[in-house]
Amino acid sequence: MGGAAGHRLVGMNNTPTPSTTTAGLLTGKVAFITGAGRGIGAAAARLFAREGAEVLLAARTEAQLKAVAEEIRASGGTADHVVCDLADAASVRAAVDRAVQLYGRLDVAFNNGATGQPPGPLDELPEAGFDLVSAVNFKGPWLAMSAEIAAIRATAGRGAIVNTSSVGSLAGNPQLPVYGAAKRAVNSLTASAAVTYGPEGIRVNAVAPGTTLTEMLHTWDEESPGTIEQLNARTPLGRAAAPEEIAQAAAWLLSDRSSYVTGTVLRVDGGMYA
Numbered sequence: 001m002g003g004a005a006g007h008r009l010v011g012m013n014n015t016p017t018p019s020t021t022t023a024g025l026l027t028g029k030v031a032f033i034t035g036a037g038r039g040i041g042a043a044a045a046r047l048f049a050r051e052g053a054e055v056l057l058a059a060r061t062e063a064q065l066k067a068v069a070e071e072i073r074a075s076g077g078t079a080d081h082v083v084c085d086l087a088d089a090a091s092v093r094a095a096v097d098r099a100v101q102l103y104g105r106l107d108v109a110f111n112n113g114a115t116g117q118p119p120g121p122l123d124e125l126p127e128a129g130f131d132l133v134s135a136v137n138f139k140g141p142w143l144a145m146s147a148e149i150a151a152i153r154a155t156a157g158r159g160a161i162v163n164t165s166s167v168g169s170l171a172g173n174p175q176l177p178v179y180g181a182a183k184r185a186v187n188s189l190t191a192s193a194a195v196t197y198g199p200e201g202i203r204v205n206a207v208a209p210g211t212t213l214t215e216m217l218h219t220w221d222e223e224s225p226g227t228i229e230q231l232n233a234r235t236p237l238g239r240a241a242a243p244e245e246i247a248q249a250a251a252w253l254l255s256d257r258s259s260y261v262t263g264t265v266l267r268v269d270g271g272m273y274a
């Protein structure tokens with residue numbers, strides 16, 4: 001069960017009440033994380049658990065999920081996993097329900113899982129590729145948010161959701177056009193959800209990572225050699241992010257420390273889009 005003080009920092013009239021404890025950022029919260037087997041999602045699962053959350057990790061590859069969850073438990077955290085395909089509505093709903101079955105509530109969710117696309121002009125992507133990116137990266141977050149809102153309402157009553165967008169959603173994206181479009185759709189869903197659910201105390205934000213050293217980026221770099229170098233050259237901080245640097249932003253947006261932030265797309269991009 002979700003424990004003591006951390007998630008009760010918000011008092012009357014939606015205003016935060018000061019905390020006198022030094023609890024972790026997410027102490028007492030139950031967190032559901034998609035794409036948690038590797039990359040940004042795995043870093044988030046480890047970080048959220050260190051910050052006091054009970055975490056449920058979701059993705060398709062069970063071996064990866066198991067390994068990360070075991071590592072978290074070995075470090076003293078609370079973690080479990082559920083196999084989930086974001087392209088399958090029933091499996092997304094079942095995965096969110098599993099968080100409530102396991103931990104008795106849902107407070108926060110990080111909708112982070114997504115697929116890449118082969119780089120190239122939009123007319124060269126086969127229709128099946130368009131359908132896959134749309135299903136996983138656009139419909140998937142919508143399905144997850146719908147289930148999460150219901151679960152938060154039924155249990156914690158208030159909470160927070162963060163969706164993983166991309167800086168690739170913010171401008172024309174000739175290399176990854178359908179991926180960029182799906183992520184822009186996620187920005188729109190994020191804003192709409194923030195407006196819809198704000199009155200009941202559910203905040204909804206997105207993080208837009210820049211170049212982040214994960215399998216997805218390495219695959220893009222293999223398909224278009226030199227990509228990472230070119231992206232780093234456009235980045236004021238001059239380097240790619242470690243996955244944990246993105247997870248840190250998500251943790252803050254899910255925590256009560258960002259209690260007046262909703263509807264935003266937070267770039268975590270080393271200044272690339274400044």
Ligand SMILES: NC(=O)c1ccc[n+]([C@@H]2O[C@H](COP(=O)([O-])OP(=O)(O)OC[C@H]3O[C@@H](n4cnc5c(N)ncnc54)[C@H](OP(=O)(O)O)[C@@H]3O)[C@@H](O)[C@H]2O)c1
Nearest residue numbers: 035037039040059060061085086113114166212214215216
């Ligand atoms: N890396 C970057 O530079 C970058 C930049 C901007 C935005 N992002 C975004 O960051 C997020 C995390 O990506 P990452 O960079 O950490 O990539 P990653 O290492 O490839 O991780 C992607 C995760 O999503 C899961 N996933 C993929 N398809 C899925 C499906 N159909 N159902 C359920 N889970 C699925 C993967 O697990 P399975 O394959 O086992 O299902 C994996 O756990 C994504 O939303 C991505 O678009 C990344």
